[in-house]
Amino acid sequence: MPTPIVQASGLSKTYGSGETAITALDDVSVDFRAGELTAIMGPSGSGKSTLMHCIAGLDRADAGTVTIDGVEITDLDDRHLTELRRDRIGFVFQAFNLLPVLTAEENILLPLTIAGREPDPEWLEQLVTTIGLGDRRHHRPSELSGGQQQRVAVARALASRPAVVFADEPTGNLDSRSSDEILGLLRHSVDGLGQSVVMVTHDPHAASFADRLLVLKDGRIVHDGPAGGADDVHERLRETSDPTPTA
Numbered sequence: 001m002p003t004p005i006v007q008a009s010g011l012s013k014t015y016g017s018g019e020t021a022i023t024a025l026d027d028v029s030v031d032f033r034a035g036e037l038t039a040i041m042g043p044s045g046s047g048k049s050t051l052m053h054c055i056a057g058l059d060r061a062d063a064g065t066v067t068i069d070g071v072e073i074t075d076l077d078d079r080h081l082t083e084l085r086r087d088r089i090g091f092v093f094q095a096f097n098l099l100p101v102l103t104a105e106e107n108i109l110l111p112l113t114i115a116g117r118e119p120d121p122e123w124l125e126q127l128v129t130t131i132g133l134g135d136r137r138h139h140r141p142s143e144l145s146g147g148q149q150q151r152v153a154v155a156r157a158l159a160s161r162p163a164v165v166f167a168d169e170p171t172g173n174l175d176s177r178s179s180d181e182i183l184g185l186l187r188h189s190v191d192g193l194g195q196s197v198v199m200v201t202h203d204p205h206a207a208s209f210a211d212r213l214l215v216l217k218d219g220r221i222v223h224d225g226p227a228g229g230a231d232d233v234h235e236r237l238r239e240t241s242d243p244t245p246t247a
């Protein structure tokens with residue numbers, strides 16, 4: 001078995017203290033393999049964002065360890081953690097977070113520009129071709145549709161050829177057609193470009209694009225298996241939800 005690209009072990013995180021304390025993560029251990037698209041689902045408040053933020057080095061867990069691409073991030077100081085995030089991790093959020101004064105292509109290159117790194121021209125061309133913007137690569141975000149803006153955000157996340165891309169509700173702001181384009185793009189980034197993606201979503205249809213489905217509940221993983229189709233995802237969510245109260 002190849003070494004996982006992300007390994008999390010014994011992650012726990014509690015917000016607040018005393019009677020009002022909330023356990024957002026309760027001793028979670030999970031590995032993410034390279035070359036896979038994983039969907040993380042679960043009810044509101046089940047700990048999805050907290051898990052993603054802790055494994056992506058955006059937040060620190062109270063206990064446990066996280067290793068990304070062979071580097072244990074738990075021990076890194078803030079400066080090295082920032083560098084690792086910049087160089088080895090791609091992020092896609094629900095809000096596209098593009099800089100309005102830059103063109104699409106400049107936005108894609110921004111993380112490399114900030115890092116003082118030269119883009120790999122072949123990779124850049126492949127990305128721009130993949131997101132299918134054509135001449136619009138020189139347009140500003142305000143001149144692009146929401147779906148096009150998110151395609152730019154996906155290309156930006158992939159620009160540094162990261163070890164892993166974390167996507168938090170990447171289709172939350174999009175209509176169904178644009179959503180499918182973004183999900184197809186994330187799928188292609190895995191199948192065609194050899195990338196690894198971990199995606200938080202509320203949408204069973206979005207999760208059906210994944211290879212693997214994790215379901216969280218009360219800060220614990222209650223299901224881990226192949227994603228299957230949207231009906232299978234619905235069924236896994238039903239199985240892991242609270243039983244309907246019978247009065």
Ligand SMILES: Nc1ncnc2c1ncn2[C@@H]1O[C@H](COP(=O)(O)OP(=O)(O)OP(=O)(O)O)[C@@H](O)[C@H]1O
Pocket residue numbers: 015016022023024042043044045046047048049050051
């Ligand atoms: N900064 C915070 N301060 C206090 N409690 C928090 C904080 N962030 C999250 N929580 C709590 O931790 C628990 C897990 O939150 P988290 O945002 O990880 O859940 P989620 O599954 O991503 O929810 P959603 O689907 O609504 O985004 C929730 O009970 C939430 O209220």
